[in-house]
Amino acid sequence: MTGDPVGSEPVRVEVGLGDRAYDILIGPGLTERAGAEIAARMPGVRAAIVTDENVAGAHLEAFAAGLAAADIASTSIVVAPGERTKSFERLQDVVDGILSARLERRDIVVALGGGVVGDLAGFASGIVRRGMRFVQVPTSLLAQVDSSVGGKTGINTAQGKNLVGLFHQPQLVLADTGVLDTLPEREFRAGYAEVAKYGLIDRPEFFQWLEANWREVFAGGQARTQAIAESCRAKAEVVARDEFETGDRALLNLGHTFGHALEAAVDYDGARLVHGEGVAIGMALAHRFSARLNQCSPDDATRVERHLSAVGLPTRMQDIPGSLPDAERLLSYIAQDKKVTRGALTFILTHGIGQSFVAKDVPASEVLSFLRENHPG
Amino acid sequence: MTGDPVGSEPVRVEVGLGDRAYDILIGPGLTERAGAEIAARMPGVRAAIVTDENVAGAHLEAFAAGLAAADIASTSIVVAPGERTKSFERLQDVVDGILSARLERRDIVVALGGGVVGDLAGFASGIVRRGMRFVQVPTSLLAQVDSSVGGKTGINTAQGKNLVGLFHQPQLVLADTGVLDTLPEREFRAGYAEVAKYGLIDRPEFFQWLEANWREVFAGGQARTQAIAESCRAKAEVVARDEFETGDRALLNLGHTFGHALEAAVDYDGARLVHGEGVAIGMALAHRFSARLNQCSPDDATRVERHLSAVGLPTRMQDIPGSLPDAERLLSYIAQDKKVTRGALTFILTHGIGQSFVAKDVPASEVLSFLRENHPG
The missing domain is CATH 1.20.1090.10 (Dehydroquinate synthase-like - alpha domain)
Incomplete structure (x- = not known):
């Protein structure tokens, strides 16, 4: 493993997928800086923030404020935490929330949360208007090292886990290493398994x-x-x-x-x-x-x-x-x-x-x- | 317009989409010959046939028999006819039917019917296991000249028509010009608008x-x-x-x-x-x-x-x-x-x-x- 110089600038990892290539930025403080990073890359977009009740309590206010400071209007869609949220019913709720906000194809859906939120919001962003832009702001270690890379999205059904979904690459991933300090130890450890x-x-x-x-x-x-x-x-x-x-x-x-x-x-x-x-x-x-x-x-x-x-x-x-x-x-x-x-x-x-x-x-x-x-x- | 020689062989139109390119075959008798055409191109697949009650009554038996004759095992999923079938609820039913049949990613979902069946089955095939193979057998003029070309799939929501869906190209389209003889005049005429x-x-x-x-x-x-x-x-x-x-x-x-x-x-x-x-x-x-x-x-x-x-x-x-x-x-x-x-x-x-x-x-x-x-x- 080669070390990276880590200063105030985040580490950048490029996912090389041709015209679907995107950047992952990794470092502390990215939740607050998200608005600026998004506005610099996608000027003029509006956003639907999909998050869960736990993450909303800890980070939604700061995140939405950061977007607003960068002139990005946003609407929030808050789902219940946990794997059971990856269902057809909750998918429909998120889709409905995005459509009701009248977002357009070039606007963004932001997944602010762990793997469940990422999988659900990514799926929704991939099917609303046959594919909107998608930004991941993973707040768990698992999501930062796994689900935020590679474009897999999905929900669970009676037949099994992740049997329904699609490949939909994000435009940008912001992995804030600082937010992991607030994770329960058990959750951080579980994410470490993927590392x-x-x-x-x-x-x-x-x-x-x-x-x-x-x-x-x-x-x-x-x-x-x-x-x-x-x-x-x-x-x-x-x-x-x-x-x-x-x-x-x-x-x-x-x-x-x-x-x-x-x-x-x-x-x-x-x-x-x-x-x-x-x-x-x-x-x-x-x-x-x-x-x-x-x-x-x-x-x-x-x-x-x-x-x-x-x-x-x-x-x-x-x-x-x-x-x-x-x-x-x-x-x-x-x-x-x-x-x-x-x-x-x-x-x-x-x-x-x-x-x-x-x-x-x-x-x-x-x-x-x-x-x-x-x-x- | 240049004329085409039309004999017993169907006319072939290629949709040039690189590694997603596919053929449309157009001519009489293709419903019965579908099994042979599919088996020749995709040996060893199993099939889920999605169709509606009207089309099932007219064509399902002959179609399934044609598949069976080509050693393609199939299961049928029959939905109600009409635009209201393009809903989240019916999408979920079709997805459930495909998963319950334990089809795999390389198996095929066949849309046997008009645009509604094509849009619904195409959407389902695009999200089960993050994308299965898809074959269109359009039985209406509208579906033959419009929805069977181009990979658009979708359902309707309270906010509007086709606001949810994805691009999912079929592997093959079989447009049987003979089945159009059984269409109600009004439906044929409606399809003619797209021509x-x-x-x-x-x-x-x-x-x-x-x-x-x-x-x-x-x-x-x-x-x-x-x-x-x-x-x-x-x-x-x-x-x-x-x-x-x-x-x-x-x-x-x-x-x-x-x-x-x-x-x-x-x-x-x-x-x-x-x-x-x-x-x-x-x-x-x-x-x-x-x-x-x-x-x-x-x-x-x-x-x-x-x-x-x-x-x-x-x-x-x-x-x-x-x-x-x-x-x-x-x-x-x-x-x-x-x-x-x-x-x-x-x-x-x-x-x-x-x-x-x-x-x-x-x-x-x-x-x-x-x-x-x-x-x-």
């Missing part, structure tokens, strides 16, 4: 750096900005290679196939399991499953588990409070997952730290046996 | 050909295939120049700004006004408005009106049964229309037959005066 993921996918040196420096990342300051910037850079590289997830981009799902199944298994109850925790368990399982299939050394699986445990993340199914559906049921959640191709199970496996790969045609029977062995029940 | 539109936009010779040959187009056979192919070619050219409607593509809205306002004014009541009839009145109004603004000769406006009347289409607001909202209200429908940019009114006007142009900054006061003069109340 570690980038090391595990293909950046072994970054993973090693994290093993040594994770306390500084949690504490804030330059190490945090560096970790977020490196994560955005890692994701941007993969996304630029494969915008619409027809190949390499699947690597970003490391830990997510197991993770999504576990989230579905607890019915998306955030009290029991939040997304990043599911990913942490999923990554630990993916490494252990890879070891079982003789693809990676058991020592690497142990090393992953050790680091995730050190920062306080869960790594095993039994770390989830309450009981889980049986292994067969968990497999059915995996089989409905959208990363299934032609009935075969596709998994992200690994040959070791930072050496992940896409494995197609993983036999369902192997997955089932592995789930049974690792099931706490 | 005439292509002449009025930029093909004066095609308009002249239609003035001479419209009876043969209505009767079926080679003239019909020719007219449909020329319409698809005309639209495909515009779409290829401007896939996402940032410029030239707006020309396709000739007659639609007034037309959409009238459709909204009757609350999308198809008994009073169907889309093509709205477009016919809208085109007549657009020419008359252009003449009023000294942009085109009143003789051209009269010629347009004469041809549309000859085929039996309405050309004036008083041709709509029942009373209409006043001119101010009609203007408010126009101002909410998505073709508004920065608050200025954008209209498609014309310098004469086949010489249409995009006029920005048309003063709302001129539109209002014109609406008052032409209002039947």
